Structure formats: C-alpha cells, structure tokens
Amino acid sequence: MAxxxxxxxxxxxxxxxxSLGRLLSASGxxxxxxxxxxxxxxxxxxxxxxxxxxxxxxxxxSGLNLQQRLLDDGRQMLPIVFLSGHGDIPTTVLAMKAGAxxxxxxxxxxxxxxxxxxxxxxxxxxxxAQRKRLDEQRARVAALTPTERKVFDLVVRGKxxxxxxxxxxxxxxxxxxxxxxxxxxxxxxxxxxxxxxAERLGLADAKESADGDPR
Numbered sequence: 001m002a003x004x005x006x007x008x009x010x011x012x013x014x015x016x017x018x019s020l021g022r023l024l025s026a027s028g029x030x031x032x033x034x035x036x037x038x039x040x041x042x043x044x045x046x047x048x049x050x051x052x053x054x055x056x057x058x059x060x061x062s063g064l065n066l067q068q069r070l071l072d073d074g075r076q077m078l079p080i081v082f083l084s085g086h087g088d089i090p091t092t093v094l095a096m097k098a099g100a101x102x103x104x105x106x107x108x109x110x111x112x113x114x115x116x117x118x119x120x121x122x123x124x125x126x127x128x129a130q131r132k133r134l135d136e137q138r139a140r141v142a143a144l145t146p147t148e149r150k151v152f153d154l155v156v157r158g159k160x161x162x163x164x165x166x167x168x169x170x171x172x173x174x175x176x177x178x179x180x181x182x183x184x185x186x187x188x189x190x191x192x193x194x195x196x197x198a199e200r201l202g203l204a205d206a207k208e209s210a211d212g213d214p215r
Contacts (some may be wrong), residue, residue, distance in 0.1 A: 004027075004028045004029045004030070004121070005029060005030070005048070005050040005051065005121040005125075006023050006029070006030040006032055006048050006049070006050035006054065007022075007029045007031050007032070007035050007051055007052075007053060007121075008031075008032045008034065008040065008046070008050060008051070008052045008078065009020065009021055009024070009031060009032070009034065009053045010034045010036070010037060010039075010052060010053065010054045010058075010063070010066065010082070011034075011041045011053070011054075011055040011058070012035050012036055012054060012055065012058040012059055013055070014035065015172060016106070017033050017035065017064075018033070020053065021033050023110065023113075023114075024117070027114055028119070029050075029140050030050075036058060036059065036060050036061070037058060037060060037061035037062070037063070037065060037066035037069075038060050038061060039153065040052075040066065041061075041069065041155070042097065043190040045079070046077065046078060047127050049113055049121060049128065050078055050121060050124065051080070051081060051117060051120035051121050051124055052078050052079070052080045053083050053117070053149075054066065054067070054081070054082050055079050055083055055084055056083075056084035056086060056091060056095075057084065057086050059212070063082055063084070063095075064091070064094060064095060064098070067080055067095065067098050067099075068098065071098060071099070077122070077124075077128075078101070078124055079100075079101035079123050079127075079157070080094050080100045080101055081100070081101050081102045081103075081104065081116055081117065081120050081121040081144045082094055082100055082102070082103045082104065083105075083106055083108065084103075084105060084106060085105065085106040085107075085200045100122060101119075101120040101122065102119075104116060107147055110165070114211070116212075117205065124180045129186055130177075130200050134200060134201065137186065137197055137200075137201065138201055140186050141186065141197075141201065141203070143185065144182060144185060147168070147178060148178055148181060148182050148185070150163055150168060151168070151175060151178045151179060152181060152182055152194075152198070152203075153203070153204075154168075155169060155179065155182075155191070155194060156194060156195050156203065156204040157204060161175045161176060161179070168193050169184055182194075182198070
C-alpha cells in the first residue's frame with residue numbers, strides 16, 4: 001500500500017497553518033509547513049508524492065505568483081489545491097486554467113478538505129506514473145539506430161513500406177525488418193500504438209499520422 005504522501009501547506013496565517021498541519025498529521029499525512037511562497041521555493045527538491053495546499057493572498061509572492069513561478073521553472077510536480085478566504089470567480093478561473101487541482105474557500109469542512117487532499121495526491125501519483133512511462137518510452141525511442149529512427153519518423157507520417165524504402169534507398173523487405181525491430185524495441189503491438197506514442201512524445205503531427213496500416 002502506497003504511503004499517504006506529503007502535504008505542503010503554504011500559508012502566512014500561522015494559526016490556520018498550524019491547525020491545518022495538526023489535522024493532516026492526525027489523518028496520517030506527512031506535513032511540511034511554510035509561512036510564505038518564498039520559503040517554499042527555498043525548500044529542497046520536492047520529489048515525494050503529495051500535494052500543495054496554497055493560500056491565495058500572502059505577503060510577498062501570492063499563491064498565484066507561486067503557481068506561475070513553479071510552472072515557469074518546470075517544477076510544478078505536485079497538484080495544487082488553493083485555500084483562500086478571499087476567493088472570487090476570476091481568481092478561481094485563473095488558478096484552474098493554470099492547472100490547479102481544486103479551489104476551496106476558508107473555512108472549509110474537514111471531510112471535504114480531506115477528500116480533496118486524497119484526490120489531489122491520487123491524481124499526482126497518476127501523473128507521476130504517466131510521466132515515468134513517457135520518460136521510459138522516450139528513452140527507448142532515443143535508443144533506436146539512426147536508420148530505425150528514420151523509418152520510425154516516416155511510418156508515423158503515414159508512409160507505406162514502398163515509399164519508405166524509396167526514400168531511404170532500401171528494399172521493402174529491409175524496411176519490414178526495421179519496422180519489426182522498432183516495434184520490439186518500443187514494446188508496441190500495432191501501428192496505432194506507434195502513432196499514439198509519437199504524438200504523446202511530440203514527434204509527429206497528428207495531421208500527418210497514418211490513416212492505414214502500411215503493408
């Protein structure tokens with residue numbers, strides 16, 4: 001069974017921050033408390049599963065500022081749940097468009113808060129698993145030989161074996177052999193999976209994807 005995860009509470013209201021920390025700790029979560037966005041940014045690399053409970057209005061960087069900073073730095077690895085006593089529709093829209101997991105207004109019901117935290121951490125775990133799978137698939141593509149990579153690029157753009165052979169100066173039998181090796185190395189079972197992988201990795205334009213299985 002997976003560990004509950006770490007909840008990072010970023011709020012400049014000391015009484016609220018401490019109270020929330022106690023509640024989460026009593027519910028089985030590891031908790032890290034920060035009195036400002038700046039203190040959170042100075043923390044060591046955050047790699048363990050969890051989520052961020054983030055206040056909107058704080059002295060210094062606001063919650064939205066922190067969210068944007070994490071996005072700009074490529075560090076938003078954890079789901080963000082905004083907690084604010086000053087929530088309004090425009091602010092909520094901005095937060096959600098930037099990828100926030102949820103937006104709650106203080107005071108919030110304990111059961112609602114714990115359920116939102118649980119779902120946020122679960123969502124974060126799924127995102128991590130997906131990123132790991134993509135990283136593994138990206139590494140497999142990078143390990144293809146130069147010729148296999150050329151065949152890969154042409155296949156996902158809808159070229160049939162005869163066209164690929166003509167482009168690379170090879171006979172169809174050789175192209176079929178390369179394709180077989182590519183599918184084995186990438187651990188894929190169909191052309192559709194190959195095209196989908198290329199699109200997920202940003203290696204093919206969907207408009208150029210194959211519309212039929214080359215023969």
